[in-house]
Amino acid sequence: MKSIKKTYLILGTFLIVLILLLFFLGEIVVPFILAVFLSFILNPIIEKIQTKIKNRSLSVISFLLGIFLLISTTTLFLGNHIIEDSQRFVSSVEIFMEKNGEKIKNFKKELLSIIDDKSNGNKLKDEVEKIEKDFNKPTEKEDSKTEKKDSEETIVSALETIYKAFTGDESGKVEPKTKSWSLIYIFTYLIIYTVIILYTYDYFEDIFNKFLKHKKLQQNGFFKNFKTLFIDYFRQRTKVVFLSTLIFIVGFSILDLPGGVIIGIIAGLLTYASEFHYLSLPLTLVGCWVLSVEQNSSFLIFFAAVLFIYILVSILEETFFSSKIMKSVRGMNPAITILAFAIWTTIFGDFVGTVIALPLTQIIMIYGKSMIMYLEEENLIEARREKNQD
Numbered sequence: 001m002k003s004i005k006k007t008y009l010i011l012g013t014f015l016i017v018l019i020l021l022l023f024f025l026g027e028i029v030v031p032f033i034l035a036v037f038l039s040f041i042l043n044p045i046i047e048k049i050q051t052k053i054k055n056r057s058l059s060v061i062s063f064l065l066g067i068f069l070l071i072s073t074t075t076l077f078l079g080n081h082i083i084e085d086s087q088r089f090v091s092s093v094e095i096f097m098e099k100n101g102e103k104i105k106n107f108k109k110e111l112l113s114i115i116d117d118k119s120n121g122n123k124l125k126d127e128v129e130k131i132e133k134d135f136n137k138p139t140e141k142e143d144s145k146t147e148k149k150d151s152e153e154t155i156v157s158a159l160e161t162i163y164k165a166f167t168g169d170e171s172g173k174v175e176p177k178t179k180s181w182s183l184i185y186i187f188t189y190l191i192i193y194t195v196i197i198l199y200t201y202d203y204f205e206d207i208f209n210k211f212l213k214h215k216k217l218q219q220n221g222f223f224k225n226f227k228t229l230f231i232d233y234f235r236q237r238t239k240v241v242f243l244s245t246l247i248f249i250v251g252f253s254i255l256d257l258p259g260g261v262i263i264g265i266i267a268g269l270l271t272y273a274s275e276f277h278y279l280s281l282p283l284t285l286v287g288c289w290v291l292s293v294e295q296n297s298s299f300l301i302f303f304a305a306v307l308f309i310y311i312l313v314s315i316l317e318e319t320f321f322s323s324k325i326m327k328s329v330r331g332m333n334p335a336i337t338i339l340a341f342a343i344w345t346t347i348f349g350d351f352v353g354t355v356i357a358l359p360l361t362q363i364i365m366i367y368g369k370s371m372i373m374y375l376e377e378e379n380l381i382e383a384r385r386e387k388n389q390d
Contacts, residue, residue, distance in 0.1 A: 008370075008371060008374065011367060012367070015363065015364065015367060018033075018360075019360075022348055022352060022356060022360075023347065023348060026348050026349065026351075026352035026356075027186060027351070027352060030186065030352055030355050030356065031186050031187075031189040031190040031193055032189075032193050033356065033359075034190055034193075034355065035190055035193030035194040035197055036193075036197060036204065037234060037359060038190075038194050039194055039197040039198050039201060039204070040231055040234075040235075041231075041234060041235045041238055042063070042194075042198065043198075043201060044235070045063060046059050046060060046063055046198065046201075049062055049063055056199075056201075056202075057199060060195075060198050060199055063198075064195065064198075078261075081261070082261050082262075085258065085259060085260060085261050085262070086259065086261075086262060088258045088259070088290075089258040089259025089262065089263075089286075089287065090259075095290075232329050233329050233330075233362070234272075234359070236325055236326050236327075236329050237271075237272055237326070239325050240271055240317070240321045240325055240326065241268055241269060241271050241272055242268075243316075243321070244267070244268045244271040244277065244313050244316075244317075245264060245265055245267075245268025245269070245271075246268075247268075247309065247312065247313055247316075248263070248264035248265075248267045248268050248277075248309060248313070249261055249264035249265070249268075251264075251306075251309035251312075252264050252284075252287075252306075252309070255291070255302065255305055255306065256291065257284060257287040257288070257291065257302075257306065258286070258287040258290050258291075259283070259286075259287055260287070263280060263283050263284060263287070266280050266283065267280040267310075267313075271313065271317070272358060273332075273334075273337045273341075273358060274317060274334065274337075275314060275317070275334065276337070277310060277313060277314075278310060281306070281307070281310060284303070284306045285303070287302075287306075288302040288303045288306060332358070332361065332362065332365070336361070336365075337357075337358070337361075340357045340358065340360075340361035341353070341354065341357045343357075344356060344357040344360065344361070345357065
């Protein structure tokens with residue numbers, strides 16, 4: 001019993017340290033954590049390659065070369081389209097803001113009049129005024145429109161525009177004042193960590209086996225729950241995300257929706273949580289508005305077409321994806337999922353909180369369930385011991 005208590009104590013301490021690291025160094029720690037998860041998901045592919053190429057290092061090299069060729073081919077044929085699509089989306093958002101400036105100002109005045117009547121409205125009032133101030137800032141875009149933006153600036157700009165539209169302004173949140181990493185840095189470190197972990201996978205697997213495959217942890221179902229609810233879930237869910245992303249990108253491209261590729265990727269990634277892809281639906285509104293203006297058609301026609309794509313993914317989720325891919329593997333209850341996102345984004349901020357919400361909540365729930373089972377087992381043993389003494 002002492003050994004299992006020690007193991008639970010170590011796991012609990014690890015969770016606490018992990019949460020503290022995420023709070024204070026979230027953007028630095030997240031790439032490593034994502035790389036570990038990604039390596040566990042990709043390892044079965046490496047093992048299949050090893051059936052043909054026995055050497056682990058050569059198998060990893062072969063896999064990485066395949067990924068590199070796939071990305072290079074995609075960039076070669078779709079790179080210009082993605083850049084132009086990103087530019088079109090950013091321009092559409094800017095035009096939409098200019099066209100609806102008066103409506104936004106009127107809404108702001110009405111909102112501030114309501115806030116003035118509330119005793120605790122000063123903070124929200126300041127936030128609205130800040131948004132309005134940022135909106136009315138003079139720009140020098142007229143002088144720079146003739147200059148061609150390079151691909152990196154365009155894509156990052158599109159991502160930032162979408163991310164701000166999706167998450168809102170974060171200035172009201174109380175977060176550690178650390179220098180924010182850009183998405184380019186985070187993505188670069190993610191790739192570096194993933195490659196290194198894939199090459200040294202045995203080292204991480206030994207640590208995994210040492211703690212999570214403890215005999216007592218296997219007996220009370222901790223390892224089984226961890227494998228089923230965490231590793232298997234994300235491994236199978238990644239297949240669903242990949243297929244859903246393809247559906248969104250192809251569908252939006254057929255509609256010629258501005259920002260269709262990037263919005264499709266975001267909507268696809270949101271399918272890691274069942275039915276969460278609908279959260280990206282507001283991002284398509286500007287695109288539908290642009291299409292209605294360009295083609296002199298009703299906005300509702302294009303929005304209905306976009307909504308059909310979302311509903312199609314939901315239908316596939318309940319039929320093909322659940323029966324053929326996920327099978328008996330199930331994720332968290334949707335209500336718990338929403339609560340998890342609300343809690344972790346409030347604590348860690350929108351970016352870090354969104355990334356770690358599902359995996360961290362899964363781990364905590366598995367740990368808690370296993371601890372309860374262990375305590376019940378210990379109480380049962382204690383009751384039997386007292387009964388035998390009587």
